[in-house]
Amino acid sequence: MPRIPHPEVDVPRQLPPWGLTRGGERPRLRSTAAALTSLTALAATGLVAGPAIARTTAGPCALERTEAHHSEGLDTWNTAYPRPDRTLDAVMVFLSFPDSPPLTDPDDLAADYFPATSDFFDRASYGKFALRPHPRREWVEMPEDSTSYAIERDWNASRRSAYLRDAVAAADPSVDFSRYDLVYLVADPDAPGVDSDATKVVNFDRPMRADGSDIRRIVTVFERHPPDRNVLAHETGHVFDLPDLYHRPTDGKGDWDTYVGDWDVMGSQFGLSPDLFGWHKWKLGWLDPRQVVCVSDGGRRLTLEPLSARPARGGIGGTKLAVVRTGRGSAIAIEARGAEGNDRETCSEGVLAYHVRNEEPPGGGPVEVVDAHPDAEACWGDSVYPPLADAPVGVGESFTVPDADVRIEVEGRTATGSWTVKVSAG
Incomplete structure (x- = not known):
């Protein structure tokens, strides 16, 4: 353990x-x-x-x-x-x-x-x-x-x-x-x-x-x-x-990885998918503003490059992050995670969604991954938190974020490995 x-x-x-x-x-x-x-x-x-x-x-x-x-x-x-x-x-x-x-x-x-x-x-x-x-x-x-x-x-x-x-x-x-x-x-x-x-x-x-x-x-x-x-x-x-993205139980007992599981090294250094969230890459200045799409009422179709995919030398790269603003201090971020780069040992590939909250302190859930398969688990023995190991939405699947008017439909993949996604909001 x-x-x-x-x-x-x-x-x-x-x-x-x-x-x-x-x-x-x-x-x-x-x-x-x-x-x-x-x-x-x-x-x-x-x-x-x-x-x-x-x-x-x-x-x-x-x-x-x-x-x-x-x-x-x-x-x-x-x-x-x-x-x-x-x-x-x-x-x-x-x-x-x-x-x-x-x-x-x-x-x-x-x-x-x-x-x-x-x-x-x-x-x-x-x-x-x-x-x-x-x-x-x-x-x-x-x-x-x-x-x-x-x-x-x-x-x-x-x-x-x-x-x-x-x-x-x-x-x-x-x-x-x-x-x-x-x-x-x-x-x-x-x-x-x-x-x-x-x-x-x-x-x-x-x-x-x-x-x-x-x-x-x-x-x-x-x-x-x-x-x-x-x-x-x-x-x-x-x-x-x-911030720390893990959940610290008040009594020091219980599961620490319920917020983000394997996703992002700030949750667990043992995670199978430790690459930083696209939100963090945006914060740190590693994503160009043109690589972030704001989705407003009505939604849109877009193509998401895998987050870990490195652009061609001298290039910017395609869209890495889609964001739906859900409140004055909250948003839902959407990105594609694939088995390459820092995520080469990932348990599952697909389109990952997570809540972001700007008022929450470290350990209080500033980021929470949304589980597209809440009735399933994956990678027992390897994942730090199997219930979230299969959180991404896969090709041909659709998912509505609970308590938010946001729907994600993954329509397919391109020849270069990007994900074609329809995001409906509002």
Whole structure:
């Protein structure tokens, strides 16, 4: 059974200032003393810029970005996050501990994540985004034993702050943080105090300062060796303002994958169809506006290219996403999913529909896949959630979205593998 997903962050608002090292000296960073002050919880108001409702600039079917953490509104970009529409550089620092000499070489750990993570985003973005890793070749030793930090999934805030403080201080003599857009801190997986359920992204309400630059967030990695597949792609998605799409039960028990199942890595890193939803590709700037069709009253016929299909070199590609606006803060998105690219292991192909809501927080259902076959399941033993593994509408099938006046009819496929679809709305 796969492990439950990682939370993004849950830390209190205030953290202590820099303390003393074992030798009684205050840590000294190469250019600027880092300040770990005011880490926030999930709904970090300092990270969600702009008014609750902003002027729409992306067309009539684009939902407005709201104050919800990682809002699915995409009319404007939240500039507190780096937008992955260019090459971004990521440093990967490997942390060891005095109580546990490392058993693995940093190069081997780096190979757990790269080039796989870069390849995932290259495929997902159609080559529009490059994640360029810079793994360090040596271990950086932390000042305290691994057990002293009490690392765990729902981590004590003071222990977490001490870990981050010590890690940046220990790495700074050999790492120029000003050169990088992303920071990955990878703990020795064999250290006794390292908990593989503690991997997450930590957001800073007030940025850390190191080497004259701001660090707004850090990805803390505590994975086993080898790690969960696609785990770093999932965590990196948070760095780009994407929400957790899984459902976290209030008691920690029950199924976590009821909202989106295998569809989109932000739901599960274990999914058979982990490519990002077309809505997310639109949000991140990977879809050209001409590839998004707004369906108004009366509906229309259209041809949908498989979401993972890469356009010819220099080309834009065809229509990837159809959107029906269902309310001020909601829409139904429609896209074709096929067995290629990041979805090459998909359980089923067809036209997938899902609800998008711009006010829902991570874990609250900002995206919910619509199951076109609610009385059937598929891919037991492989799918993270078999009831949704066969969610797409197939050729010759029609389906009406429950509680919405939207009907999808898949009429056929073209010679190039695109799907001909009639969408009726209103």
